[in-house]
Amino acid sequence: MELYKGRPENTEGRLAREVRTYDFLDELGIDYFRTDHEPANNMEACNEIDAVLGVLICKNLFLCNRQKTNFYLLMMPGGKKFKTKELSSQINSARLSFADPEDMLKYLDIEPGAVSIMGLMNDKDHVVQLLIDEEVLKGEDLGCHPCVCTSSLKIKTADVIKRFLPATGHEYKTVQLTGED
Secondary structure, three states, rough: OOOEEOOOOOOOOHHHHHHHHHHHHHHOOEEEEEEOOOOOOOOHHHHHHHHOOOEEEEEEEEOOOOOOOOOEEEEEEEOOOOOHHHHHHHHOOOOOEOOHHHHHHHHHHOOOOOOOOOHHOOOOOOOOEEEEEEEHHHOOOOOOOOOOOOEEEEEEHHHHHHHHHHHOOOOOOOOOOOOOO
């Protein structure tokens, strides 16, 4: 794996959702680094990607309430355990579960394995509420997918919060997750 600055020179063979991500970031003038890789389906592979990017990639979870009336994108450090009860009490939503892949595609134009804050650019109706663990906000950079699981990006956290999110029309809520039982 190599680290590149910005978008690929040749986007042939890449999915439209990935290219749209680069277009959106470039339009906003947001600098980013990129690495291409095989889909990461275990922590060992994620750790290799983290090492190339020099950043801890966030765990991104797409959640919903039981009625499927509220959808959430949770960003948290990859090493923390997700405890439903801990989050539910902070956002006043009981019975959280993982949302269906169909909803992920419908609202974020993302498939399982590629969940990312970048998908919020596709949520034009602002259905998805962004939740960010306070630990993620403390990092200078964050790692995420460009809406596909075969590339990863390193972006300044401040650029995501102050430029990317306002451009998508999304706000975020800070949550405090301990990952403890």
